[in-house]
Amino acid sequence: MADPDASLSGNELGDFLRARRAERDPREAGFPDDGRLRRVPGLRREELAHLAHVSVDYVVRLEQGRTRRGSRAVLDALADALHLAPDERAYLFTLAEVAPGAVARPVGRPEVxxxxxxxxxxxxxxxxxxxxxxxxxxxxxxAAGALLTDFGALPQAERNLIRLTFLDAGFRALYADWPRAARECVAVLRMEAGRTPHDPALTALVAELGARDPDFRTWWAGHQVRGPRQLTKTYVHPVAGELTLDVQQFTVDTHPEQLLVAYTAPPDSASQEALRFLLQWAALADTRAG
Incomplete structure (x- = not known):
């Protein structure tokens, strides 16, 4: 059962390994039904140890949080045995504190x-x-304010896309497929929590969302992770109607903790026309307000 407040457990490495082990189909891994009752879904610890060529005791110590040490070769073997995706593999290495070039990250909200x-x-x-x-x-x-929300009208502490996705009814209604978008948000937040486990603002956000939204608690307990990538999202805007936009994310060389995110529509598409109409409407509204 998920922790009631879905906060960081202090044993993220063990929790992540157990979650991924539970998702691995024993039959696909080459372990046919041997008649023994499986108390939990997925691989047993001894089966994971066999696939990764490590001792069962080592798997137990990792999952129980009694060790975080492991060579890159051993962690790669565990990742291979669990069929981890690239983002999941990177997350495993981050949790095990062997990510290449890992440095302490400053906490707090920076200046742009x-x-x-x-x-x-x-x-x-x-x-x-x-x-x-x-x-x-x-x-x-x-343009971003017209598409998503008037960020300037929100207190600074509430200007967070994940928080808005779960706790703001108007923002939530923008998504044509809210569950998909919300699960992606949880995966991004879980990835960042592994990188900066001692960030008080991030920890507070996880605790708040866990306390206020049952879907967040369920998905957080699944330990899915995802890093930045190109996405396509469909919005249902109260002014412009339906827009399907590509979400481009760019790292900022001079500010590695920041991402530049842009929303674009395919050329000559209905979404491009809808976006153009929305921006014209926003410009007219600003002129009238001025």
């Missing part, structure tokens, strides 16, 4: 470089924003 803010302001036809780890919204342009 002035030139990056200037770039946002020049992207008139493209909704764009700068995100910090955990999907905190640091800066946005007018």
């Amino acid at each position: 470089a002035p030139r990056l803010r200037q770039l946002l302001d020049t992207m008139h036809d493209v909704p764009a924003m700068v995100l910090h780890r955990g999907m905190d919204v640091l800066a946005w342009n007018r």
Whole structure:
């Protein structure tokens, strides 16, 4: 059963290994039914140990949090045995504290470089924003505000895409497929929690979402992870109607903790026309307000 507040357990490595072991089909791994009752789904510890060519005791110590040490070769063997995807493999190495070049990350909300803010302001036809780890919204342009929400009207602590996805009814209604989008958010947050387990703001966000949303608690307990990548999302906007947009994410060389995110529509598509209409409507609304 998931922890009631879905907060970080202190044994993320063990929790992650158990979750992935539970998802691995024993028959696909070459272990036919031997008549023994399986108390839990997935691989037994001894079966994982056999596939990875490690001792059962080592698997037990990892899962119980009694050790975090392991060579790259051993962790690769565990990842292969569990059929981990690239993001999951990277997450495993991060939790085991053997990620190459890992450095301590500063906590807190950083400032956005002035030139990056200037770039946002020049992207008139493209909704764009700068995100910090955990999907905190640091800066946005007018187009992003028109597409998603008026971030400027929110308290700074509430300018977080994951928090809005779960706790803001209007933001939640934007998604044509909310469960899919929400699960992706949880996977991103779980990945970042592995990288910065001592970030108090991130820990507080996980605790708040776990306390207030049962879906978050369930999905958080699944230990799915995902890093930044190109996505396609469909929104149902109250002004522009349905828009299917490509979500492009770019790292910022001078600010490695930040992402530049842009929303674009395929050329000559209905979504491009809808986005163009939305931006014209937003510009007209601003003119009237001024």
